[in-house]
Amino acid sequence: MKLDLDFSVLARGDYPQWIVQGVITMLELTALAWLLAAVLGTVLALLRMTDSRLCKMAVAAYVEYHQNVPMLVQIFLWYFGIPSLLPESVQMWANAVGGEFMFAVIAVGLCMAAYLSEDLRGGLRAIPRAQYEASRALGLSYLNAARLVILPQAARIALPTMVNHTVLIFKNTSLAMAIGVAELTYVTREIESQSFRTIEVYLLSTVIYLAVSLLIMAGGAALEQRYRIRTR
Amino acid sequence: MSDIFSILRDHGLLLLVGQYPNGPIGGLALTFALSVLGIALAFPISVVIALARMSPFAWLRWPATTLVYLVRGVPLLMFIFWIYFFLPLLTGHAVSGFSTMLITLVIYQAAYLAEVVRAGIEGLPSGQAEAARAVGLSYGQTMRKVVLPQALYNMVPAMLSQFVSTIKETSLGYVIGVNELTFAASQVNSTLLTKPFEVYAILAATYFILCFALTQLARELERRIARRRAGVVAPVKPALIVASAVSDTPARS
Numbered sequence: 243m244k245l246d247l248d249f250s251v252l253a254r255g256d257y258p259q260w261i262v263q264g265v266i267t268m269l270e271l272t273a274l275a276w277l278l279a280a281v282l283g284t285v286l287a288l289l290r291m292t293d294s295r296l297c298k299m300a301v302a303a304y305v306e307y308h309q310n311v312p313m314l315v316q317i318f319l320w321y322f323g324i325p326s327l328l329p330e331s332v333q334m335w336a337n338a339v340g341g342e343f344m345f346a347v348i349a350v351g352l353c354m355a356a357y358l359s360e361d362l363r364g365g366l367r368a369i370p371r372a373q374y375e376a377s378r379a380l381g382l383s384y385l386n387a388a389r390l391v392i393l394p395q396a397a398r399i400a401l402p403t404m405v406n407h408t409v410l411i412f413k414n415t416s417l418a419m420a421i422g423v424a425e426l427t428y429v430t431r432e433i434e435s436q437s438f439r440t441i442e443v444y445l446l447s448t449v450i451y452l453a454v455s456l457l458i459m460a461g462g463a464a465l466e467q468r469y470r471i472r473t474r
Numbered sequence: 475m476s477d478i479f480s481i482l483r484d485h486g487l488l489l490l491v492g493q494y495p496n497g498p499i500g501g502l503a504l505t506f507a508l509s510v511l512g513i514a515l516a517f518p519i520s521v522v523i524a525l526a527r528m529s530p531f532a533w534l535r536w537p538a539t540t541l542v543y544l545v546r547g548v549p550l551l552m553f554i555f556w557i558y559f560f561l562p563l564l565t566g567h568a569v570s571g572f573s574t575m576l577i578t579l580v581i582y583q584a585a586y587l588a589e590v591v592r593a594g595i596e597g598l599p600s601g602q603a604e605a606a607r608a609v610g611l612s613y614g615q616t617m618r619k620v621v622l623p624q625a626l627y628n629m630v631p632a633m634l635s636q637f638v639s640t641i642k643e644t645s646l647g648y649v650i651g652v653n654e655l656t657f658a659a660s661q662v663n664s665t666l667l668t669k670p671f672e673v674y675a676i677l678a679a680t681y682f683i684l685c686f687a688l689t690q691l692a693r694e695l696e697r698r699i700a701r702r703r704a705g706v707v708a709p710v711k712p713a714l715i716v717a718s719a720v721s722d723t724p725a726r727s
Contacts, residue, residue, distance in 0.1 A: 310638070310685035311678045312645035315656060319678055322663065323671035409546065416549035420649060425553055440559045446553055454546030 251439045252446060265450060269417030271346060271415040271425055276408060278351030283358030287386060290363055293316045301359070308356035312418050313349070320349040334351040346418035350411060365400030366392065398469050405462030409455050416451075426450060477672045485662045491682070492653050498652035502680065508647065508654060509640040512579035513587075514624070516640075517633075519580065520587030525617065527592055538588070545585035550646055552580045558650050572651040575644065583640055590632045594625035628699060634692035638685045645681075655680065 252258070257286070262343040290301040321342060325333045338343065369392055397404075419428035430447040434440050482489075492500020499507075526538035545553075557578045561569045582587060606616040645656040659677040663670055 250570060292531040306686055306689075307678075310642075310689060311681045312656070314648065315674065315678050315681060318656075319671075319674040320658070321564045323674040325668075326671050336700075411549075413549040416551045417646075419551070427549065427555075434639075444552070444556060444559070448548055448556070451549060451552060452544065452547040456543070 243297060246438065247442055249429045249442050249446075251437050251442055254437075256325060257433055257437070258457075260429045260433060261426075261446070263423060264299075264426040267343070267423065267455070268415055268425040271350070272342070272412045272424070273411040274347045274352040275350040275354060275415065276279075276411050278347065279354035279358050279411060282352065282355035283362060284393075286355060286359035287362035290359070292329060305356040305360060308353045309360075313353050313414050314420060316353050317346060317417055318419060320345040342418070342423045345414070346421060350414055350418070354407060354411045355415075358404060361400040362396060362405060364403065365396030365398070368399050369395050375434050398471070399464055401462065401469070405459065405465075408462070409458050411453060412458060413451070477669055478676060480495050481666070481669060481672055481676060482661070485665075488662060489655065489676070492658060497651065497714070501658040502655050502684075504572070504653060505641065505644050505655040508575060508579065508644045509637065510654075511584055512576055512644070513637050513640050514582035515576075515580045516587055517584075517624075519584040520591055520595060522589035523584060524591035524595065525589060528595065528629065541581075542588060545582055550578070550643055551649065552581055553582055554646060568620075568687045571647065571650050574650060575647040575652045575654075579640060579643060582643070585634055586639070590629055590636060591625065593634070594629035595621055597628065598625055628703070631692040631696035631699065634688060634695065638688050638692070641685055642681065698718065 243433070252261070286301050286304065289297045292298070324345070325336055326343065328336075372388055373395070374389060377391040378384075384392065415425055416427040418425055419431070422428070424432075426447050430443050434443045489501045491503045492498060494500070494503070523541065527535040527542065529535050554574065558569075558574050561574065561577065579657075602624065603616055606620040607613075611619065620630045644652075644654050647654045648656040648660065651657065656677065659673055663673040666673065667693055
């Protein structure tokens with residue numbers, strides 16, 4: 243195999259702009275999906291802590307569905323399946339405003355909410371019940387007890403797995419290329435098929451993916467360090 | 475609902491085995507073949523990577539650690555494209571989509587499984603290895619006869635979860651045209667054109683039944699193993715281990 247790499251190809255024409263745009267789309271997807279997953283995941287974890295059997299079963303069903311179906315299939319179901327159930331005017335609107343990005347955010351966000359809620363639940367279960375009772379005895383409402391006492395401690399315990407799953411959200415945004423979202427993997431394929439400089443393009447995007455992933459992992463490690471419970 | 479049944483009646487066989495016996499095998503059968511082969515081939519490699527990760531020699535530790543971080547940090551889709559483009563360049567032959575997908579899965583899962591195996595080995599009390607060495611076993615014997623049998627036994631549920639991940643990952647074969655379940659379903663969808671929700675709901679349900687059953691099996695095994703360990707291996711602190719074994723009932727509800 244002969245290797246003659248020519249990275250200057252990547253600076254030609256519109257390619258730099260494409261790549262930058264692809265990276266921006268990728269990061270937007272990650273940020274929005276993470277936000278959706280974090281908010282919904284917290285709600286689901288809290289719902290599962292309530293005494294209602296119905297709530298618990300509904301959350302369990304939600305989690306099992308999203309953890310046992312491939313994310314690509316979930317994306318397809320949202321992108322191809324759900325719009326066909328909606329009225330035509332909504333479909334037209336979704337197509338006009340670029341539905342694929344929106345559906346990718348929804349699919350990835352809803353799926354990862356299941357994972358994040360399980361992380362948080364693991365953290366919540368590790369907090370002794372007395373903590374909750376003590377904060378209620380001090381006069382905090384249920385919500386305040388959760389917000390000020392329980393969740394901060396649970397989040398600290400759940401942090402390592404939550405960081406892993408954040409990396410997973412980031413990596414899985416690449417699946418959005420399958421429904422035509424112009425994120426980094428999609429752009430990489432486009433440039434490759436135009437320029438035929440396979441190694442150069444794929445090397446660049448692989449390095450970008452790896453760099454962002456390592457950055458998230460390092461950020462997580464820094465957070466862990468910062469919020470570690472100090473003992474003497 | 476009747477739509478779903480008529481789709482299953484007309485295209486169920488295609489989803490199950492692809493064009494077989496009139497053509498190549500595909501559908502769910504191919505998904506299953508890919509994931510079983512993938513995890514089976516990845517397993518021995520993962521043990522080697524795990525041992526290399528814990529090796530005192532830097533020249534063994536470094537490549538293994540690099541591979542693990544590479545796999546953790548780069549999307550599976552990127553790996554598929556690398557293998558897709560580079561295997562033909564390296565070998566000079568065309569490589570089938572099946573082989574591309576299988577090789578990718580083996581590399582990817584080997585790295586993830588290696589972390590599982592490492593956790594299993596590090597989770598054993600260090601006295602096990604020390605005692606084995608003190609009795610006069612070599613490093614190889616210690617690993618083969620004392621450490622690995624125990625560690626791997628404890629890791630069976632985690633490996634089963636990894637198998638579920640592999641099944642889910644085979645769906646990415648769709649992107650390079652491997653005729654597995656997701657690809658077969660998308661073909662059915664493009665023949666029907668008007669029933670995308672029904673087709674993809676069938677697809678999701680199929681994966682769900684398969685993966686959920688395996689996940690439940692993994693949980694049951696985990697419970698049994700925890701019970702056995704509580705009884706046999708560590709009689710000193712059974713209360714703690716039993717508590718974690720039955721912790722499926724939330725501690726605070």
